[in-house]
Amino acid sequence: MTDLMDFYSREELMEHARNPRNEGMLDNAAISYRDANQLCGDEVEIFAKENNGVISEIKFIGSGCLISRAASSLISEKLIGKSMKEVLAMTTSDLDELLGAVLTPGRIKCAFLPLAILQKGIKNYLEKTRKDN
């Protein structure tokens, strides 16, 4: 059994994909970013709030495959309490750990998309706040 099969047969991940946590808009989100997966054209928009540099809330909207929905749901829960710096430093291997499955090179993009979008949003936010100060 490959790890990809592992992903599709793990109940916890499928549950996240089918009933994602924190799906929806977040009012007054300081951090927000929207981007598309080049592979399929799926769009995801991530909203987040921070408190003293620590992520306090994450929500997302957008359609996608089971992998990207599960990843969106998981990061919206598991990255709460992490510093923006920590989130920016996350790579695909951190994501494998978060999902508990090693995806194929072709599909890692789908899993990484929500995190990459959150990272872009944080970067924009940091740049903007730096300019404002």
Place this chain on the structure above:
Amino acid sequence: MNDVEKIREEFPILKSTMRGKQLVYLDNASTTQKPKAVILAEKEFYENSNANIHRSVYELAEKATESYVAAHANVANFIGADEDEIIFTRNTTEAINLVAFSLEKKITRGKKILVTIAEHHSNFLPWQRMAERTGAVLDFVGITPEGYLDMDDFRRKLSKDTAMVAVTHISNVLGTVNPVEEICQLAHEVGALVLVDAAQSAARIKLDVKKIDVDFLAFSGHKIYGLLGIGVLYGKRKLLEEMPPFLLGGDMVKEVSKERATWNELPWKFEAGTQNIAGAVGLSAAIDFLNNIGLDQIWAHEQELVNYVMPKLLAIDGIKIIGPKVNNNQAAKRAGVISFTIDGLHSHDLVSLLDLEGIASRGGHHCAQPLMTELGIKECTRISFGVTTTKEEIGFFIDALVKIINLLRKS
């Protein structure tokens, strides 16, 4: 086509496995696999004939030049053109970009460029840019509810202002075969030029550019069982003669001074720099391979497969076929390029799980985002047949698909 098993013997890759399972290759619309004769032609070229062409006068170079020129002739015969009307490019995309670039001076503000909503990005973006740069108006021909090109819409939108019509011969999503002969006739009546994207049709339907009376036609070697990195542009001689070259460099010139240059004869005027000579030799071998089977046989085989798969697909709960559902409309036939969606399931989840069964299929927007938007979808799953495709493979695919849908719906 009775000898599919014999044909399959010619394809070394079909003996390989994917994710530990026997490979079932149903992604021929992306690229076709290569028969031994094509792989061998490239190898033999590099082992026995490799040299740069045209300007070297030693024997090896003469051999290389001869093979390269012969490849032009073979392609010309394959589509009913004259030798000097065949230009080698990298692929279909480059061929279309060449035309859009070199025709730009002919297109003036207020003129109309007509494309179909079902074009691959490669036969859409060059025209979108042409419109931006010239001030011409880009307009779209729609599709009927069944998925065929809406010829009434085409007639409505075609006018005296139309300067250019760009249309795919077989849609890489819908699988529909567009009536290119009729399109050319109607376009020529108003003085418009027509480019046909034959990327999906060149290995499926016998092309005759003189009969179609098309002005430009483009296709890729790698989608017709040839090598990657070689493509073909056909253009009517008179038009090619009038058009300025696309890329400038070695071999495309007659004389160069500090101030100016004069251009080489056709087709060399459009082939700047050292060309993919081995690719041309491989392409020529691919054409021999297709001619040996016969395009009529190939098309009949494909029709048989479409008729075989369609009821099986339609029996799947929640499936939506993108494009015509049936294959009984002889006026506008359907190719073995079949896209579909399954309610509530994403193509990349299906494709990944098919991959685990050894089946190569495709998900996503298929480089046709304007069509996806028109259809109100983001992505779909596509299977596409070739000369190696068997009913057993299709049966295996259907069983796998049903199993996957049940798995994804169950939990």
